[in-house]
Amino acid sequence: MKYRIETQEYTEGYTVDGVAAPVARTRRIAVPVLPRDWDALAVRAVVGLVLALTAVSITWSTVSIAHLLDGMWTAYLAASVFDLAWCAALGMAYLVRFRSDRRKVVDRVGWALLAVTVTAIGVEGYQDGGVAMACIGASVSIAAKALWWTFGHATRPELTADDKQWVAVQISTASAQLAVASVRRQVARVQDRAAAELLAMEASRRPPFGTVLATTMTVEAGAAPHPVGTPQHHDAARDALPREAPQAALDAAPRSAGTALEDPAHSTAHDAARDAVGSTDEAPARTGADLAEQATAPHPPKRPAKQPAARPNRGVTVPRAVRGKQPAPRTDAELLAALDALGDDAAGLSVRGAAAHLEIGETRAKRLLAEHAARRAAPLSLVHDDQGATA
Numbered sequence: 001m002k003y004r005i006e007t008q009e010y011t012e013g014y015t016v017d018g019v020a021a022p023v024a025r026t027r028r029i030a031v032p033v034l035p036r037d038w039d040a041l042a043v044r045a046v047v048g049l050v051l052a053l054t055a056v057s058i059t060w061s062t063v064s065i066a067h068l069l070d071g072m073w074t075a076y077l078a079a080s081v082f083d084l085a086w087c088a089a090l091g092m093a094y095l096v097r098f099r100s101d102r103r104k105v106v107d108r109v110g111w112a113l114l115a116v117t118v119t120a121i122g123v124e125g126y127q128d129g130g131v132a133m134a135c136i137g138a139s140v141s142i143a144a145k146a147l148w149w150t151f152g153h154a155t156r157p158e159l160t161a162d163d164k165q166w167v168a169v170q171i172s173t174a175s176a177q178l179a180v181a182s183v184r185r186q187v188a189r190v191q192d193r194a195a196a197e198l199l200a201m202e203a204s205r206r207p208p209f210g211t212v213l214a215t216t217m218t219v220e221a222g223a224a225p226h227p228v229g230t231p232q233h234h235d236a237a238r239d240a241l242p243r244e245a246p247q248a249a250l251d252a253a254p255r256s257a258g259t260a261l262e263d264p265a266h267s268t269a270h271d272a273a274r275d276a277v278g279s280t281d282e283a284p285a286r287t288g289a290d291l292a293e294q295a296t297a298p299h300p301p302k303r304p305a306k307q308p309a310a311r312p313n314r315g316v317t318v319p320r321a322v323r324g325k326q327p328a329p330r331t332d333a334e335l336l337a338a339l340d341a342l343g344d345d346a347a348g349l350s351v352r353g354a355a356a357h358l359e360i361g362e363t364r365a366k367r368l369l370a371e372h373a374a375r376r377a378a379p380l381s382l383v384h385d386d387q388g389a390t391a
Contacts, residue, residue, distance in 0.1 A: 346376075351366045
């Protein structure tokens with residue numbers, strides 16, 4: 001067993017004059033070293049060697065097949081397909097390493113692609129140097145493919161029959177969940193597309209905004225309907241309506257806003273005018289006769305001017321002239337008189353309490369309290385020296 005010496009830091013208590021404090025110290029310890037993993041090193045070395053040989057094989061086969069295809073730059077691209085194809089089959093075989101049934105199919109495809117590559121290299125070698133060159137040149141790709149096949153068999157995990165079935169069930173469950181998610185996404189996409197198409201069909205069948213349909217108007221027998229928007233269309237709509245309809249509608253309108261109907265006959269005339277005009281989206285064009293009838297019809301009076309709404313009652317109404325006036329500030333004499341009116345209670349007032357009682361600021365209240373206290377103090381009597389001697 002080999003050991004490796006390492007320096008390790010640790011914390012230890014250190015006491016001076018009865019006071020303990022943690023201090024950092026270092027020590028050297030021996031750590032056992034794990035033995036070298038020769039298996040992992042061997043796998044890395046083999047993989048690196050096989051990759052290098054595969055790169056040589058791809059280069060050789062690409063140059064040989066490109067020379068067979070007249071040596072153009074496109075020939076090199078086409079020649080690289082042969083070896084890269086069976087290299088891709090190697091990656092697929094690694095992906096299905098736990099599924100023996102699919103692994104067999106991938107291996108067969110890889111060997112078939114290798115056979116095509118070997119045949120192309122053999123033909124090129126036979127044309128340039130004969131049978132010997134054809135066999136030697138073709139064996140390069142066979143050697144690279146054989147190395148990968150052998151490496152796969154050497155590192156492939158072995159599973160019992162029960163383990164293979166368990167792995168198959170797990171893969172099947174995960175694949176089913178993936179399939180359900182994919183199918184639901186496809187169904188949602190198809191439903192969205194169907195809804196969009198139905199909405200588009202509904203919009204295409206709806207007439208443009210403001211268009212009057214010919215089926216809602218009375219057309220003379222044997223006469224073809226005129227296109228919407230033309231003068232003939234408006235004339236036909238006007239002729240289809242009775243002449244008394246506009247006048248009846250004007251007479252049936254209320255005289256002023258907010259008034260009730262006068263009598264039942266007035267309501268009947270209003271309903272008759274509404275039935276005669278119909279419920280078209282666009283009114284027919286006006287002519288000279290219609291304008292003359294409208295001019296002779298009585299017009300309702302103008303709406304009265306909007307009165308300002310009364311404000312809700314929020315207490316006693318204060319005159320506008322008094323709202324902007326502020327009471328005159330009181331003088332210091334008036335404030336001191338207010339403190340004198342409190343009597344002995346003024347001595348117990350705080351600065352904040354005096355400011356609140358007098359409705360002034362705290363700074364001014366503090367000054368007035370000091371003056372009031374000085375005024376309430378008893379004055380000192382002065383005694384002359386001669387008066388003291390006489391006493």
